[in-house]
Amino acid sequence: MARPTNTRFAVAVHVLTLLAGTSEEVLSSELLAGSAGANPVHVRRVLGALRRAELVGSRPGAHGGWQLERAADTVTLGEVWRAVQGDDPLLGLHGAAPECTVGQRIQHALGDVDRRAARAVEEELARTTIYDLARDTRARELEPAPATAL
């Protein structure tokens, strides 16, 4: 929740955008980590989750690396979120007193609320694709840096 020092989603989006925008066949985790500001092991762990979701593929060995498994405009941020986040609760739960029936009811209701909120997030994130980000990034990259930058 809430206040996540959790960078997995951001790293995943960052890496996927790079993979979508490159002309290379594959990119190494070390290169991706350098751009994302993380270390290669962390990037590989995140990419492992994305591979289980069949969003990316990897090739070991010399000249190995990572590549997109699907067209960038079919990969929504909602899928990325689900791949990285799973079914973890979004809002956070708590442990009410077990002897309090009221507390149990509230916990149940909060579970519903949490699921609805998680679905709302996924639907909102589904409105953006990796291609959208790669296109925007590339477009701005070609501009001569607007005077109103920052």
Place this chain on the structure above:
Amino acid sequence: MARPTNTRFAVAVHVLTLLAGTSEEVLSSELLAGSAGANPVHVRRVLGALRRAELVGSRPGAHGGWQLERAADTVTLGEVWRAVQGDDPLLGLHGAAPECTVGQRIQHALGDVDRRAARAVEEELARTTIYDLARDTRARELEPAPATAL
């Protein structure tokens, strides 16, 4: 992010529901903490945020305690979320390599995505009020415990 061990929102909703459902004038933080499965200091910290949002009020001294400042059916969970969570990022950010313009663009885009997701959560949460929870809880409390209970 989101794997929040953060219980503030849940505690806040729990406590507000209790305040909405009681016939007492005020409830002490010790009583609220007992029901919510937390300690009084934590509850007071959460209630402090809710008071700053003018959702609840407190009265010190003997026979003091907490009470709702507004009608329960006008307090949405979206307001509670905002009061407790503030503007903290929902999805989590990361620190891209500063020398990488692509990374900066992605971070900027992720900021937009995060704000949109946070707004989606608030709008979804705004569909439920404390009164809804208090009513459901009370209604079920009066039932003779359904046979399919767990």
Place this chain on the structure above:
DNA sequence: CGATTCGTATGCATCGTGGTTACGGTTCGA
């Protein structure tokens, strides 16, 4: 066979979270 890169386990430092204790201020009632 050696270099490169993935895959994963392990240990570690850091930080957020919540519990605990403590102390001061406020209100009520004896």
Place this chain on the structure above:
DNA sequence: TCGAACCGTAACCACGATGCATACGAATCG
């Protein structure tokens, strides 16, 4: 007037999650 009951907040501590560093094995290419 004084003590009890509460709020308000600070300080410290323990626990768990997160991410980094290192290491080692497996796979692939030259």
